[in-house]
Amino acid sequence: MLKIKNLEAAVEGNQILKGLNLNVNAGEVHAVMGPNGGGKSTLANVLAGREEYEILSGSVEYDGQDLLDMAPEDRARAGVFLAFQYPVEIPGVGMSNFLKTALNDMREARGESALDAMDFFALIREKLELVNMDEKFLSRAVNEGFSGGEKKRNEVFQMAVLEPKLAILDETDSGLDIDALKTVANGVNAQRSKDNAIIVVTHYQRLLDYIVPDFVHVLSDGRIVKSGDKNLALQLEEQGYDWLKNESGAAVAA
Amino acid sequence: MSDEQETIEQFTKSEYKWGFTTDLDTDFAPKGLDEDTVRFISAKKNEPEFLLEWRLKAFRHWLTLKEPTWPNVKYAAIDYQDAYYYAAPKEKKELLSMDEVDPDIRATFDKLGISLEEQKRLSGVAVDAVMDSVSVATTFKDELSKQGIIFCSFSEAVQEHPALIKKYLGSVVPYTDNFFATLNSAVFSDGSFCYVPKGVRCPMELSTYFRINAANTGQFERTLIVADEGATVSYLEGCTAPMRDENQLHAAVVEIVSHKGADVKYSTVQNWYPGDENGKGGIFNFVTKRGICHEKAKISWTQVETGSAITWKYPSVILRGDDSVGEFYSVALTNNHQQADTGTKMIHLGKNTRSTIISKGISAGKSNNSYRGLVRVASKADSARNFSQCDSLLIGDRCGAHTFPYLEVSNKSARIEHEATTTKIGEDQIFYCNQRGIDTENAIGLIVNGYCKEVFRELPMEFAVEAQKLLAISLEGSVG
Numbered sequence: 001m002l003k004i005k006n007l008e009a010a011v012e013g014n015q016i017l018k019g020l021n022l023n024v025n026a027g028e029v030h031a032v033m034g035p036n037g038g039g040k041s042t043l044a045n046v047l048a049g050r051e052e053y054e055i056l057s058g059s060v061e062y063d064g065q066d067l068l069d070m071a072p073e074d075r076a077r078a079g080v081f082l083a084f085q086y087p088v089e090i091p092g093v094g095m096s097n098f099l100k101t102a103l104n105d106m107r108e109a110r111g112e113s114a115l116d117a118m119d120f121f122a123l124i125r126e127k128l129e130l131v132n133m134d135e136k137f138l139s140r141a142v143n144e145g146f147s148g149g150e151k152k153r154n155e156v157f158q159m160a161v162l163e164p165k166l167a168i169l170d171e172t173d174s175g176l177d178i179d180a181l182k183t184v185a186n187g188v189n190a191q192r193s194k195d196n197a198i199i200v201v202t203h204y205q206r207l208l209d210y211i212v213p214d215f216v217h218v219l220s221d222g223r224i225v226k227s228g229d230k231n232l233a234l235q236l237e238e239q240g241y242d243w244l245k246n247e248s249g250a251a252v253a254a
Numbered sequence: 255m256s257d258e259q260e261t262i263e264q265f266t267k268s269e270y271k272w273g274f275t276t277d278l279d280t281d282f283a284p285k286g287l288d289e290d291t292v293r294f295i296s297a298k299k300n301e302p303e304f305l306l307e308w309r310l311k312a313f314r315h316w317l318t319l320k321e322p323t324w325p326n327v328k329y330a331a332i333d334y335q336d337a338y339y340y341a342a343p344k345e346k347k348e349l350l351s352m353d354e355v356d357p358d359i360r361a362t363f364d365k366l367g368i369s370l371e372e373q374k375r376l377s378g379v380a381v382d383a384v385m386d387s388v389s390v391a392t393t394f395k396d397e398l399s400k401q402g403i404i405f406c407s408f409s410e411a412v413q414e415h416p417a418l419i420k421k422y423l424g425s426v427v428p429y430t431d432n433f434f435a436t437l438n439s440a441v442f443s444d445g446s447f448c449y450v451p452k453g454v455r456c457p458m459e460l461s462t463y464f465r466i467n468a469a470n471t472g473q474f475e476r477t478l479i480v481a482d483e484g485a486t487v488s489y490l491e492g493c494t495a496p497m498r499d500e501n502q503l504h505a506a507v508v509e510i511v512s513h514k515g516a517d518v519k520y521s522t523v524q525n526w527y528p529g530d531e532n533g534k535g536g537i538f539n540f541v542t543k544r545g546i547c548h549e550k551a552k553i554s555w556t557q558v559e560t561g562s563a564i565t566w567k568y569p570s571v572i573l574r575g576d577d578s579v580g581e582f583y584s585v586a587l588t589n590n591h592q593q594a595d596t597g598t599k600m601i602h603l604g605k606n607t608r609s610t611i612i613s614k615g616i617s618a619g620k621s622n623n624s625y626r627g628l629v630r631v632a633s634k635a636d637s638a639r640n641f642s643q644c645d646s647l648l649i650g651d652r653c654g655a656h657t658f659p660y661l662e663v664s665n666k667s668a669r670i671e672h673e674a675t676t677t678k679i680g681e682d683q684i685f686y687c688n689q690r691g692i693d694t695e696n697a698i699g700l701i702v703n704g705y706c707k708e709v710f711r712e713l714p715m716e717f718a719v720e721a722q723k724l725l726a727i728s729l730e731g732s733v734g
Contacts, residue, residue: 048689051681072688082689088682092704101700102690109691141704142686158690 001026001197002067002166007058008222009046015056016042018222024166027194031208031233032201034219035241040201041085043219044170047199048082049075062166077109079165079196083155083172090142095154098142099124099161106162127160131187149180156187167191168199173207185210205237218244286335289313292440295340299409302416305423312429312439319433325595326624326656327564329538332503339441339474398456403487404449405460408476411447418449422480426509426546426572434505434566435542442476442507450485450516459714461490475506481516481551488519490717502527502537504562510545510553514575517552518545521713523721525728526561531619533591536563543567549575549604556712558721559586559596560728568626570599573607573635580609583709585721587702587728588621588653597627597658602638602668611642614706617653618729624656631668639669646676647705649698649729699726 002024009017016039024030034040046053047060049072060067067075090098104114115123128135131153143151152172159167169188173181188198188211200211208216208230216232217224218241225244226232236244284291292313296306321332398405404415412419429439450456481487504526512518520543529536539562545553555569565588571580582598600609609629617623623646631638646655657674679701687697703710703722710718 048685050685071693072685073691073693076689076691084686084689088680088686090683090686090701090704092707093700094704098687098690098700101696102687102692105693105696106691162690 003061008056031213081164085170096138148175327593402451408445434540442474445476456487477508508543512551522557529563541567543569547578552579554581556583565594576604587616590619599628602635618649626658628660630662633664
């Protein structure tokens with residue numbers, strides 16, 4: 001589904017990604033871990049198409065298409081979803097209006113007819129339950145005055161409504177207490193299927209207790225320096241990232 | 255007496271030397287502006303003597319006035335002699351039904367998306383269409399007249415209800431008021447008149463569509479709305495004009511009288527040609543709108559301003575009666591080279607008077623958007639209250655937003671609150687929307703409509719929908 005080859009990217013003139021390779025197939029959950037500044041968020045933003053990130057070289061193929069050549073909204077319509085690390089507030093724009101616009105723009109791009117109000121509300125009520133959110137939340141403005149936990153749940157709620165093929169969760173666990181973490185994880189797990197893929201970007205192992213990944217990658221200094229299964233995450237939890245730095249340094253030297 | 259005054263006195267008292275002939279088949283007043291023009295217009299309209307006198311007094315006063323320079327707008331000097339002050343559509347005859355309206359004129363309405371028949375049939379809105387100064391169609395009049403409501407063109411009101419015109423014309427905006435209002439008083443062509451009798455609740459939204467169609471014709475609309483004691487009326491005004499290359503002057507006057515316990519709501523969606531993206535062409539819109547509230551009365555102005563090259567407009571309320579209420583809800587959007595200097599005046603004279611001001615300015619392109627508002631509390635206005643909120647939204651980095659709040663408080667018991675914010679549409683807000691599959695133009699529409707929500711909810715339903723579309727259209731291409 002996703003093939004990233006030798007990806008190099010910079011932000012504000014600083015090169016962050018330095019030749020990243022990653023393959024993700026349908027039905028898989030990949031965790032991307034690593035120290036701060038290693039390039040985790042850059043990877044997430046580059047995949048979503050954020051303008052400030054400059055692609056220096058490499059390629060990203062998504063479903064047979066050149067992802068890097070697509071506008072952000074076209075990527076979204078093709079099924080790429082980013083759960084933001086810091087969801088932005090949009091005052092005055094109601095959640096239900098926002099989601100209805102998003103959903104119907106996507107449906108239109110796919111040649112489907114727009115959902116009417118009845119069908120739309122039936123759909124979102126069902127999805128609200130997934131993340132344990134009250135219906136009152138729909139009449140609030142997008143992220144305005146939301147607590148940290150509410151913002152993150154809101155991201156997962158939107159993911160549930162939009163049903164992406166490839167979801168990228170950027171530090172969705174940060175700032176959550178354990179109950180909120182479980183809620184978010186349950187929401188994500190409910191969406192796992194053989195047809196879609198999820199990339200979980202996280203600094204800590206604890207989210208992976210609840211969203212169990214098929215693969216774990218360590219992203220450090222702009223490259224994937226180690227890949228493994230879920231046990232790698234546990235090893236990282238115990239030993240930190242420093243031993244990997246030495247190992248990758250050795251690998252480059254060799 | 256100074257020389258100047260003497261000259262004026264002489265001028266105004268002198269007999270009309272050059273004589274005056276009215277060519278009633280002429281559809282244009284001769285180009286330029288002098289007493290002849292004023293007499294021509296009055297004669298064309300077969301006006302009673304008092305009105306001609308009033309116009310002439312205004313004209314003579316206008317000669318003593320200078321165009322104001324305080325607004326935060328720039329434009330090339332207007333040559334008031336290089337314009338026509340009266341234009342009527344050809345074929346002016348009594349119309350018994352819509353079918354008799356000139357097909358060309360109807361086609362123009364259709365192009366603008368406003369079919370009178372549609373309006374008539376579907377929306378239940380009585381429409382008094384003003385095409386180039388002369389009313390060509392009035393609908394629903396019979397139903398309104400059953401309740402004693404008068405809703406007609408200003409010219410018609412002059413003929414049918416001269417006593418009401420004489421009583422109220424200039425009672426809120428006197429002919430000496432300001433340069434543009436005085437000009438309007440001298441040469442106003444037509445407009446609308448509405449009178450709602452005591453205790454009557456007007457059963458439908460009243461709506462007038464103004465159009466500017468003939469090249470080089472200044473438009474001087476005059477609207478007068480009188481709500482008698484305990485009456486209620488909601489009045490809509492919507493404007494749009496075809497593309498035009500030359501600047502067109504528009505100086506309208508709206509007067510509202512809200513008697514004891516009456517409630518008048520006046521909503522405007524203004525979308526005149528703003529000029530092209532290089533700032534060429536566009537309407538100059540210098541408008542004086544003012545209402546007076548008697549005891550326990552209310553006047554509410556709601557405006558959505560997206561058009562015109564220059565907007566100069568301060569819908570105001572004089573809160574004369576105790577316990578009266580004034581409201582001003584405004585969205586002013588400027589794009590490309592548009593300039594807007596708009597706001598309101600709330601004049602608290604009575605006790606326990608209350609006013610609310612919600613102003614949302616949106617600037618895009620290279621435009622300039624100013625809010626200018628005055629809250630005055632007179633010494634006898636015990637316990638007056640005002641709340642003002644003035645927000646500015648910037649799109650891009652070449653536009654400007656300015657706020658000029660004026661406060662004049664002469665009573666210590668007054669409670670005045672003022673809040674102001676300036677924000678930019680963030681790249682991250684747009685990206686967030688993009689990431690959910692919403693393209694940039696729709697994203698801006700969504701964000702801007704969210705920002706204007708407090709004003710839109712004051713608009714009648716069909717206008718709110720129209721206004722939202724208008725904002726999106728007006729912002730097309732403003733980001734990229």
